[in-house]
Amino acid sequence: MLLLWTLLIWQAAAAPTSWPIESLTVENPGEYSEQEILNAAGLKLGQPAGKDELERARQRLLDTGLFGGVGYRYKPSGSGKGIAVTIELAEAGELYPVRFERMPVAAEQLAGCLESADPLFRKRLPATDRLLRRYSALLETCLEQMGKPLRVSARLWPDQSNQLALVFSPLAPAPAIASVQFTGNQAVPAEALVRAINAVAIGAPYIEENFRQFLDASVRPLYEARGRLGVSFPKISAAPAEGIDGVAVTVEVSEGDVYTLGKIDIEGGPLPAEEIQRMMGLEEGAVADMSRVAAALGRIEQRMRRDGYLKPEIDLKRNLDERARRADLIITVNEGRRYVFGKLEVRGLNLDAEAEVRRRWALKPGRPYDADYPELFLKRIAEEGLFDNLGKTRAEVKIDEEAARVDVILIFAGSR
Incomplete structure (x- = not known):
């Protein structure tokens, strides 16, 4: 009897827990190739695998932060000598463009470093916590190898056009812009340039990409009003400001020709x-x-x-x-849709005064609506002194988008 129990225990212990992988399939790989997914999972044909190995492969994919969910299933292969494995992927949500701000090396170098470290890196990525932490750590390693050690943070943040992006930047906050000066300008006085940029930039965090947008919005129009359509700002530098917290920004201007x-x-x-x-x-x-x-x-x-x-x-x-x-x-x-005038409503007047307003009102129902007419009408009423003690007046409009029709409400206060 003892020999029988020993044999049964030996047979149970010897039962296989892994089998050769004879086929590998990936469901819903998204923009990745099947081979890229399998490489990241650490799986290949012929490799012995069972539940433990597949669970580790699943965790590797989850740890990338690129997927909302990862599952797997396996069954005996057609030959009966191994298993057929299927990896199931779920999307992690919306993808956002990747942006680098205030980094000590060019964005192209940083993107190349991430791509070398992770073949699954793309220019648009999901904003998962795992991914942000992992890529921040990878960038810190890259920067240290380049001799520019820096703590890196990552966040989902809107740009100047209010479009969300994954932004990688130094952990330390951006310094505020304390002053701006220009070099190379002749066509536009320095005072005018400084006045224009100061109105939008002073006190804002110094991020070169954002600062260039400030230049385009406030300084470029000064040059284009003079026909300098090729104006550019080839070099922008920032240094600690003297006697005040923040940075002093110097902008080199290439004014270009007059068109x-x-x-x-x-x-x-x-x-x-x-x-x-x-x-x-x-x-x-x-x-x-x-x-x-x-x-x-x-x-x-x-x-x-x-x-x-x-x-x-x-x-x-x-x-x-x-x-x-x-x-x-x-x-x-x-031109878009053409809107017509609907009806007129008058508030704040007695019946006789309202009748006089309606008599003078020239817009007819069903005719094209003049967007300037209500305010011009009220201005003319005030200038003619039609009503005593005329107080504040205003016009409100109600637009029926489906019917392309505009109703007008004239509101009079303090008149008789």
Whole structure:
């Protein structure tokens, strides 16, 4: 009897717990190849594997932070000599662009380092905690190997256009901008440049990408109003400011040549091209003052709004001939829906006064709605002194998007 029990125990202990992998399949690999997933999992054909080995492979994939869930299943292979393994992947959610800020080496180097360390690295990634911690650690290792040791943090953060991105940056907060100065400028006085940039940049965290957006929004228009359409800022440097917390930023300006206006083409829209040309008031051969061009586009939009087109889209494309220093403009107009006037409501007046207002009101139901008319109407009423003790007036509109109809409410206070 003892010999029998010993034999049974030996047979149980000798039962196999792993078998050769004869087939490997990955379900829902996303943008990765099947082989990339299997390499990351540490699995290959012919490898002995069972529940323990597959569980470790599952954990390796989970530890990447790239997947919302990882599962597996296995069964006897067709030959009966091994197992067929299937890896099941679930997406980790939305993917965000990767951005590097305030790092001591170029973004291309950092991305290359991550790609070398992790073949699953992509330019768009999910914002999982595991991934952010892992890639921050990888970047710290890369920077240390480059002789630039630095603690790295990662977060999901909006850019200037309010689009979310995965941002890797030094753990220490960005220093505030304390002052800005310019070099290389002649066409625009330094005082004007400093005044423009100070209004948006002083006190903001110094991040070069964001600072360049400040330059584009506040300084570039000063040059483009002088026809300097090729202005650029080739070098920006920052150093600790003297006597104050923050950094002093120095901007090198390359002003470029003065461009003149060339041909102006008008495409689309309900207005005749000749009318738009007259409305713009721009002459071929004049300095390409883009502030005048912007004002002209504003007049076109306002003209269309007076004719019922409340949401026009006007696109400006400029083709620069660097040799001739000429700017050809292509203006594309998409008028959108045309809105009509619906009904008028008057508040704050007695019956006789309301009747007089309605008599003077010129917009007719069903006709194109003039977006300027209500305010002009109220201004004329005030100038004519139609009512005694006329207080504050205002116009409100109610827009029925489905019917493309606009109702107007005129509100009078303190009148009789």
